[in-house]
Amino acid sequence: MKEITVDSNPSEALLKEMGVSNWPTWEKEVSEFPWEFVTTETALILEGECVMTPTDGGSSTTFKAGDLVVFPLGYKGTWEVKKALKKSYKHSGGKFVKCIFNRLSILLNCIKSIIK
Secondary structure (H helix, E strand, O other): OOOOEEEOOOOHHHHHHHOHHHOOEEEEOOEEEEEEOOOEEEEEEEEEEEEEEEOOOOOOEEEEOOOEEEEOOOOEEEEEEEEEEEEEEEEEOOOHHHHHHHHHHHHHHHHHHHHO
């Protein structure tokens, strides 16, 4: 199984180039639950701390506020939200419908930022 990658110090230039400020956000309370990624998800962790443990017995990955994380398509594991999580995210590849709805959310956020 592909591994999660974590950039613990993404540059402001990179985040701006990626358009992170227009990505939708998602929040989750302290909890534990299984998950399978049906897209490749790139996420900027805004708040919190989590541990992801793959179902295949591989090494766990820890990430926290400020980290830029890439969850690969097909990754199966368990989320352990240690501190309440808030993330901005973008989907690519994989499940078409999920990617389209994510892109529409990003587009709407871009339009809102222009209108302000």
